[in-house]
Amino acid sequence: MKKLLSAGLCLSMFLLAGCQGQPQDTTLTITDQAGREVTFEEPCQTAASGYYITTTIMIGLQQQDKLTGIEMKPETRPIYAKAAEEILDLPQLGNKKMFNVEECAKADPDVVFLPVSLESYVEELEALDIPVVLLEPETADDFEEAVEIIGKVMGCEDKVDEYKQYEEDLLEKYELDEVEEEPTVYFAGSDLLTCATDDMYQGEILSYAQADNAIDAEGSSWVNIDIETLLAANPDYVFIEAGSLSADDFKNDARVQELQAVQNDHVYVFPSTLETWDTPSLSSCLGKLWAASILHPELVSMDDVEAESVAFYEQFYGFTPEAQDLAL
Secondary structure (H helix, E strand, O other): OHHHHHHHHHHHHHHHHHHHHOOOOOOEEEEOOOOOEEEEOOOOOOEEEOOHHHHHHHHHOOOHHHEEEEOOOHHHOHHHHHHOHHHHHOOEOEOOOOEOHHHHHHHOOOOEEEEHHHHHHHHHHHHOOOOEEEEOOOOHHHHHHHHHHHHHHHOOHHHHHHHHHHHHHHHHOOOHHHOOOOOEEEEEOOOOOEEOOOOOHHHHHHHHOOOEEOOOOOOOOOEEOOHHHHHHHOOOEEEEOOOOOOHHHHHOOHHHOOOHHHHOOOEEEOOOOOOOOOOOOOOHHHHHHHHHHHHOOOOOOHHHHHHHHHHHHHHHOOOOOOHHHHOO
C-alpha cells in the first residue's frame, strides 16, 4: 500500500511539474475600429496616443504612467494638468490630421492609438515594428467599444469593468422614465446653423435626458441647416457644444429672436471647464446628467450633478474638482 501511495504521489508531482512547465499563452488579438486584426504577444506596457480622446481614456483607466507620447497642444486640456500633470512633458506626436512617425519611434511605445482618419500612417509605423490600433469612437456604441479595446490592449480590463458598472449605476439612479412630455432641443455646433443629429454622440445625450432633437436630420456628423428650418422647428431649448458659441452669441443674433428658447432664456452652453461633456469621453455620462438637470430639474437637481461630478473625478481621475472646474 505504501508503495502504491508513493507511486501515486510521484505521479502527481510529475504531472504537476509538467503543468507548471507549460508556458502560459499571453497572446491577444483585437479587431480595431477600422476592421483590422492586430495581435500582441502580451498586454502592452507602454503606449502613444495620437489624439485627445484616447489620451483622456488612458488617464481615466489609470494608465497614464504607460504613456510615452501624446497629441499636440496638451496644455489646452485642463483635465491633464489636474489629473496627470506629468504627461505634459511627453513628446507631442500629432493630432487628428497628422502624426510624426519619427518622433513616435523615439518614444518607443508598444502600441500607438490613432484615429481612423490617420490610417495612412499605419504602414510606415508597422514597418518600424510599432503596432497601431485605429479607433473611431464617434457614437455611444463605438465609444464603449473603443474603451474596451484600449482596456484589453493595455491589460486593464478590470478598470474598464469598474467604469462600465459606475456609468450604469449612475444613469439608472435617476428616474427619468417618469417624464411625460419630452421637450425639443436644438443642439448647435460651431455655428448657429450647424447642428447635431440623432446618430451622433450628442443624440445619445438627448435620448437619455428624455428630449427630442428639434431637427430631423440624418448622418453621423454635424449638418448645416438654413435659418427657416430652425425657425420652423422653434425648439424649447438650445444646447451649444462646449468651446463654440457663447449663449449670448446665440441669443443676441437678430435671426433667432422669435425662437421660444431665446424668449424664455433657455439657451445653454455645455460644461465643463475641465473637458467637454458633450463629446465621446468617460465624463460624458456627466453630460447626460447635466442635460437631464436642465430639462427636468424636478428629477435631477444641479446639486446632484455637482455631487456626482466630484465623485466621478475622484474615482477615475484622482483629484477633487472645484466649482470653477465644473462651471455648472
